[in-house]
Amino acid sequence: MNYESTSYRAFKVANAVLLTILVLAMVFPYLNVLAYALNDPLDSRFGGITFYPRVLSFANFDLLLSNPDIVQATLVSVLRVVVGTAFALAVQYTCAYAFTLRGVKGRGAMLMFLMIPMYFGGGLIPVYLLYSKMHILNHFLVYILPVSFSLYNMVIIRSYLYTIPESLAESARMDGANEFVIMLRIYVPLSLPILAVMALWTAVYHWNDWTTTLYFVTDRDLFTLQYILMQILKEGERMASLFQEAIRSGNATSVGTQPQATPQAIRAANIILTTLPIVLVYPFLQKYFVKGVTLGAVKE
Template sequence: MVVSIYVFLILLSFSALYPFWNTLVVSLNEGLDTSKGGVTFWPREFTWSNYEIVFNNERLLQAFGISILRTVIGTIAAIFMTSLLAYGMSKSHLIGRKFFTVFFIFTLYFGGGLIPTFLLIKSLGLMNNFLVFIIPGLISVWNMIVFRTFFKSLPNGLEESAQIDGCSNWGVFFKIVLPLSGPVIATLGLFTAISHWNDWFVPTIYITNHDLMPIQTILRRILNANLLNEAIGADSLAQERLDKRNITSKSLISATIMVVSLPIIAVYPFVQKYFVNGVMVGSLKE
């Protein structure tokens, strides 16, 4: 029985990891050689050419920088604003607390729809504006509920002691509450960062300026449209140069996917230890 469980878990892990590994292998293999088939676990003709094309392209590098900037600023701003709202909502003496609770939860079940949202974003002047990546995602009701549950679990004596020593509400929030919220901040911060990093839909709807396009939107265009002409801007002469370097669409796509995926994957080890405590917060009843 134990052996069968381990075998099942190994096969399950393999099925989850192999697509990522194969993409890495293809990205490190010559494109024309990959097109012959048989490249599965190891590169047959090792090369860095695919990554050279990606990193030497200014448009992709600019898009990569937009994605990094959006993820960092958006995550920090969203975690701060959501935690600040949750701190206020965690106070039982807050006037209108029940009304605001129902008001926020209502938005979890009902939304305005794409067209009203588009008209709202346009009326706010956020079209082709970097702030369209930040402002609409400042508040997450689900994250607010998790933060509120965590704040309500903190001993009341901590805040009362700080207030007796003359600490204001802002001081309690920044000096007492936030320092104790490391696990939940790390967990929700990672989920928020992944959401920002993987988002391609918002730029597709609200951004037409290529200088503000994040790497995910360009990657989707690579996958769904004319790879070299639209995503990299290659002309016929550039295409001939790529052919001479044994580069194909599949190998270039694989390299771009790896460049997009590795930064967010690299963050996991640094916040993994907070996952158990952070995720468990949302499972506790008030």
Template sequence: MTINRYCKKGGIGLSRTVAKEDLDSRAFGVINLGLLSIFTLIIVVPLWNVIVSSFSSGKSLAEGGFVFWPGEFSLENYQAVFRDTSIWQAFVISVLKTTIGVATHVFFCAMVGYGLSKQYVRGRKLYVAMGVITMFFSGGMIPTYLLIKSLGLLNSFWVYVIPALFSYYDVVILMNFFRNVPDSLEESAKIDGAGDWRIFLKIFIPLSMPALATIALFNGVGQWNDFMTTKLYITDESLYPLQMKLYEIIVQSQTQSMQNIGGSVVIETTTKGVQLATIVITTLPIVVMYPILQKYFISGIMLGAVKE
């Protein structure tokens, strides 16, 4: 009898605990869903407004306000963008500087990270300390400009590639990833006569694809969106990327708006539409590339998140 009473009391207490935990989990789910929904709307609504407005006519844009759907559908903004032949050249420059820059950056950082991941490398601690210093201190804009000038990289395509070759932050990520590769793989490869380069290219590079894809995605977005490099070091318009063309369109739209106060709004609204169309065009390639790298990105971003 006593045992049964204790069992019943224990069962009641256990059921109450389970019910409370179930209620807490439901409340957490509802609050979490609400916050994520608000956060999603904050991101999606302005983006949708930009896309829809880029397909609106100048007359619709002149009315102002938030545009949920084009009042008067028109492709005149995109036609105005593509009539400018320099846009195509800027697109080619953006693609080249992003692809070449990402490929060289990822390979160079992987090569340095592979070397620093080996405990037997002479001077390893000194190299690591020097790399850490670069993460917190830099020479500044003027010394960097003088260095670029002394290297002969002003008005050169390679100013997009060579200064962006190295990032110690990415080296640290790859260095920690390479340390998790079993030593038995490297030892068996050396027994078969493989050298360091072959081990690096045939074993470590294929195994580190998630980390490399994550770094490539982050660096690619940075390379694609960069216009300060052009602003500081390039005066030749034939080397302008898409982001610099977008910057010029924004500056021109502001100038024209100031010049046409009290006059016709056709120029202002047309320029605004061209500006929005250019934003969509410059953003589209990155949006298309993300789903391709998503599976590697998710694996790479979780590296080191769980320790056993």
């Protein structure tokens, strides 16, 4: 029979209460946004919506999805996530594995060199000129190549690789295996937790990013879903601002009809559409996420 002291039982109760409060504090904002997204767009202007819609309606999503470019943009975003995540993992993992090899000379100097861009950057104009010289402006590769390497991710992967017994690689070398085979046959299968974590981080970045399209892409066939949704949101905010200004000046008829939805309602539907894929994928990667971050961040 396990005996629990009074102080320990009090700690468990306090811990449960605190965690419950934290869960509610994190879940309630998302439920509030979901309620606004599912509420009638014109009714949303009266406010007072908490965690359930007052007038259930899918008009906000219909407004976003009615854009003619939405299908093409969705395909571009999905392709960017798949290709960009796979390529980034390949680059970062091979680099991390190379930094674990003791026979590589100058590892410290190379690591210091790679750390420089973390603290110093040239700014947007030099980056634009660089991409222009690389001929990746208005090209799908502008989404893939510039963010294929992350020193932060590479260091975490390297720390994880240090937890794998080196005797496994030594045995493989004695059997005649080269470094490429050792990496693919031994290290990669043992690195699934950290690879899942890095895949989630990279995929989230690719899925949410819209500034790359804003700065470096003008071809509508390469617009991402997030950029299209941002355009719809900004246009809704502009029309709402013009309508309110016309009402104040008494010239409401000069700007046409009333906007179909409030900017807040459009923003809520936008958030739901962009976060829903990540919310659906995360539960399947959660067990790898905890293990990968823990082992990748601690080196014995």
